Amino acid sequence: MTTAAPAILLTPGPLTTRLETRQAMLRDWGSRDEAFIALTAEMRRRLLALAGGGDSHAAVPLQGSGTFIVEATIATLVGPADHLLVLVNGAYGERIAAIARRLGRRVDVLTWEEDQPVSPASVDRALAENPAITHVALVHCETTTGLLNPLAEIAALTSRHGKALLVDAMSSFGALPIDLKAHPVAAVMASSNKCLEGVPGLGFALIERRTLAAAKGNCPSLSLDLHDQWQGFETNGQWRFTPPVQVVAALVAALRQLEAEGDPPARLRRYRANFDTLAAGMAEMGFRLFLDAAVQAPIIATFHSPAEPWFRFDGFYRALAGRGFLIYPGKLSRADSFRIGCIGAIEPADFQRLLEAIAAIVDEMKTA
Template sequence: MSRPGAIAPLSKGATVILGNEPILLTPGPLTTSPATRQAMLRDWGSWDAAFNQMTQSVCADLAAIANGGAEYVCVPLQGSGTFSVEAALGTLVPRQGLVLVPNNGAYCARIVRILQRLGIDYLELPLEDDEPVSAAAIEDAFNQHARITHVAQVHLETSAGLLNPLDEIAAVCKRHGKSLIVDAMSSFGALPIDLSRGGIDALISASGKCLEGVPGMGFVIVRRGVLEASEGRSPSLALDLHDQYVYMRETTQWRFTPPTHVIAALRAALDQFLAEGGRAARGARYAKNCEALVEGMRALGFEPFLKPEVQAPVIVTFHAPRDPAYDFKTFYAAVRDAGYVLYPGKLTKMETFRVGCIGAIDANEMRNAVAAIGRTLAALGVRVR
C-alpha cells in the first residue's frame, strides 16, 4: 500500500497524485473537492476572451456574496491573501492617514508590520488573544485621537479562532466617519458580512479559504468611490490596487501574468458554493463540523482555548496535553500518518495546537479525525487529563 500523498509514475515524464492524500484540517490551504481540482487540468491563455469572462464572473459572484451592489467593485490580485491586505492598505490609506489596529493575534500584528513597512502612521489597540475588540473601545480611541482616519480590523483572528464583532465595529466607524478596512480572510463565504449596511469601505479575502478554492489569488471588494480617489497613491507597482482596477476595467485583462488555474478552480468552487446554498449553507456546515470536533475532543480530554461565545466555526485552538510524553512534532507526524493534517499553535503564552473545520469535509469526517487523534494518543502513550 502506498503512503498518503505518494506520487506514482503515470508515464514517462508525468506523475499523478494518488487518491489517498491526508485531509487538511487547516485554515487554508484546505481540502478541496475533486471537481475543484479537476478544473485545474485545463490550460488557459491570459488573453483568451473566455478566461477574461471567467475572471469577470468570479469577481461578480464575490461581490454578490457580500451584498456589495453597484457601489462596490471586486479587484482580484495575484498572490496570497497577505498580498491583497498590503495592496489595500498601501492603496487606500493616504500618506497622512492614521490607522487604528485592534490587535488580538498574529494576523492583526501582521497588519502592524505592513503599516510599518509602508511608513503609514498607526495606533495599536492591544488586546489578549482571547479578547475580542469592542465597539466601545474603538469609539474611545476615536474620542482620544481625533487624527484617526482608518480602522484595519481582522474579522476572524485565525491564530486562535477568535471572532470580532464586525457589525458593531462597522456601525461605530460609520457614525464617526472613519474608513474601515476589513481582513475577512478566514470568514468570507462562511460568516455573515453585508456591505449594504454601510460602514465598511474595503473587505479582503482569498481564494483558498472558506470558498474552498486553491491558494494563489486574493481580492479586495472596495467601495468604488474610495478606490477611484486613490490613484497614484500606492508605493508599489505590483500591489497598486487602483492600477489593477483601471487596467482590468479598460481591457478585461490582468496587468501581469494571471493565476489562470487558480481562477478556474475558484470558478468551479463558486459553482459548488452556490449549489450548496451559498453563505448560509456553507456556514451551517462549518458550524456542524466545529460542534462535532469540540464535542469529540472534549470526550478525549481536550479543552478549547476560547469561550464558546467568541469561537468562530472555522478553526479551534486546543490546549496541548501536559504529559511530558507529548511532543507536537511527533504528535503531528503520527496524526498525519493516520490521514489528517493538523496545524501548530500560534499563541506565545501557552502551548496549543489548532484544528480547522473548513474545506470540502463534513461532520462525519470531523468525527473520523477525532477518532484518529484518540488512537494516535494511545499509540504514543500520551495522557490528556
C-alpha cells in the same frame, strides 16, 4: 505500485478541495483570450454578490496570497498623510500593523489578549480621543485562534466617526455573514483558499468605488496598486500582469459549488457541524478549547496542549499525518496549543474518523 490516499487538510488554508475544483485546473487559458476575460468577470461578479457589494463596491483580484492583498489594500487606500488604527488580538492584526509600518504609514495599535474580542467601547473612545485617525483595520475572524470579532458593531461606530474600515476577512469570507449593504465597510480583503474552498494563489479586495477612485497615486508599488489594477479591469476586463489562470478557473468552479451548496449560510451550517463534532469529541478525551464559546467561530479550533509529560506535539502531529490528517501547530504567544481547521471540502464524518485516530494516538502516547 499503490498510491496513498491524499491527506485531509485540517488547517485554515490551504485546505481540502473538491475534485471538481482540482479538475478545473487541467485546462490551459490564454490570459488575453475572451473566454478567460469572461471567466474573470464571472469571478468578480460572484465575489461581490456574496457580500452584497452590488454597485457600491468593486472586486479587485490580485496574484498572491492573502498577505499580498492586505498589503496592496493598505498601500493603495492608506495614503502618506493618513493615520491607521489597527485593532489587534492575534498574529494577523499584528501583521497588518507591521505592513503599514513597513510602508511608512502612520500607525496606532489597540491591543487585546488573544482570547478577548475587540471592544467596541474602547475603539469608540480611541476614535473620539484622536480625530486624526482616518482608517481602522479589523481582523473579522482571527485565524490565530478562531476568535470572531464584532464586525457589525465596529462598522457602525467607525461610520459614525467618519473613518474608513478595512476588514481582513481571510478566514470568514464565504461562510460567516458579511453584508456590505447593511454595514459600511470601505474594503473587505480575502483569498481564494479558505472558506471559498479554492486553491492558493489569489487574493481579492471588495472596495468602495468612490474610495478606489480617490486612491489614485497612493500606492508606492507598481504591481500592488489596486487602483491601477481596478482601472485595468474596468477598461478591458484584463489583468495588468500575468494572472494565475488555473487558480482563477478553480475559484470560479468553487464559487459555483458554493452557490449549489446553498451559499454562505449552508456552508456555515456544515462548518458548524464539523466544529461541534470535533469539540464534543475532544472534550470527551480531556482536550480543552482555548476560546470561550461566545467568541468561537466554527472556522478553526485552538486547543490547549496537554501539560502531561506524555504529550509531545511533534509526535502527535506525525502520528496524525501517518493516518492521513494534517493539523497546524499553535500560534499563540502565551500558551502551548495546536489548531484543527473545520473548513474545506470535509464533513462531520471526516471528524469522526479524526477523533478515532486521536483516541488511538493518545493511548499509544500514554503507554509509550
